[in-house]
Amino acid sequence: MKDYADIESSKLPEFQIDSKIPEGPVAEKWTNYKAHQKLVNPANKRHLDIIVVGTGLAGASAASTLGELGFNVLNFCIQDSPRRAHSIAAQGGINAAKDYQNDGDSVYRLFYDTVKGGDFRSREANVYRLAEVSNNIIDQCVAQGVPFAREYGGLLANRSFGGAQVSRTFYAKGQTGQQLLLGAYASLNRQIKKGTVKSYNRREMLDIVMIDGRARGVIMRNLITGELERYAAHAVVLATGGYGRAFFLSTNAMGCNGSAAVQAFKKGAYLANLAFTQIHPTCIPVHGEDQSK
Known part of the structure; x- marks a missing residue:
């Protein structure tokens, strides 16, 4: 049998992935x-x-x-x-880098934790975009009437979830997915x-x-x-x-x-x-x- 390496490169099928991601630094x-x-x-x-x-x-x-x-x-x-x-089944919460707890959270930290949590397999540009819009997503959910848990003073509550070192998870008891879907x-x-x-x-x-x-x-x-x-x-x-x-x-x-x-x-x-x-x-x-x- 002819070794695969001996096949002329011109005969190999073209395989090119165009992810449509814009040029420039990730941020x-x-x-x-x-x-x-x-x-x-x-x-x-x-x-x-x-x-x-x-x-x-x-x-x-x-x-x-x-x-x-x-x-x-x-x-x-x-x-x-x-x-x-099936979105109704999500229970833990939804992450956003609002840093309500003043514990050092940021868009970059949310980006890094998400890429790391994905075993570095995620498409980094898209993850950074997700981290960027995370705060707006929470605001949109609140505008839609999602009853997130709140602190005694009225601010949205946060908890540490999924191994993160900061408190960035917004939740509605154990029914976050259901409330977001509603x-x-x-x-x-x-x-x-x-x-x-x-x-x-x-x-x-x-x-x-x-x-x-x-x-x-x-x-x-x-x-x-x-x-x-x-x-x-x-x-x-x-x-x-x-x-x-x-x-x-x-x-x-x-x-x-x-x-x-x-x-x-x-x-x-x-x-x-x-x-x-x-x-x-x-x-x-x-x-x-x-x-x-």
């Missing part, structure tokens, strides 16, 4: 990008359609925010209601009532329509009638949750089967670290009486 990438990107006139937003697939914390928040900005949003839910999203759901319903968002429940995405390398629509299956439906838009947002049910042992909801991610993969999207997914210790099989749970 300035997205700030510079926002300062130079093209904007859409508010009067023109009503002429643009956006499809948002998913109605969990990401999907409901994206759909309601885009609707409030003035875009026409089509929002698809695989369940009978957005309140059925806040996003209420915001989504407000935009549905205003007419900026059209909600389609019990729809499963079967395919993505690509035009000139861009996602411009989706093919949906109506889970009530079984009919296939097609929808077109200027942009498509996939917020379809995790794929924990791909594993035999999982505490994820039955809908977390990764079916939408597979459709994106078939159309050219890259998937990485597929085994790097969240599990719960209760899924670990017992191998003996000496095993601690």
Whole structure:
């Protein structure tokens, strides 16, 4: 057999990943990008359609925010209601670098702890952007009515969580995910009532329509009638949750089967670290009486 190293490089298939991350230092990438990107006139937003697939914390928040900005949003839910999203299962809290405890927290420290907690596998530019907007996310949740725990004086309470050296976790008892989801759901319903968002429940995405390398629509299956439906838009947002049910042992909801991610993969999207997914210790099989749970 010919050794792999002997194969001419010109015969190897091209493999190039373009993550679309802006140039520059990590702390300035997205700030510079926002300062130079093209904007859409508010009067023109009503002429643009956006499809948002998913109605969990990401999907409901994206759909309601885009609707409030003035875009026409089509929002698809695989369940009978957005309140059925598996986002409800998150309990511990949500992190933000507000430094309410005055214990030295900062955007950089949140960025570093998150990258380290991800075993240095995370895309650093995106993690830094997440740390940057974390404070605004908390403010948005409060505006939506999420009843975070508060100190006696009225300020939002924090606790140390997940091995962090500072107190940056905002929580609502043991029901943080549920309360966040209800806040996003209420915001989504407000935009549905205003007419900026059209909600389609019990729809499963079967395919993505690509035009000139861009996602411009989706093919949906109506889970009530079984009919296939097609929808077109200027942009498509996939917020379809995790794929924990791909594993035999999982505490994820039955809908977390990764079916939408597979459709994106078939159309050219890259998937990485597929085994790097969240599990719960209760899924670990017992191998003996000496095993601690």
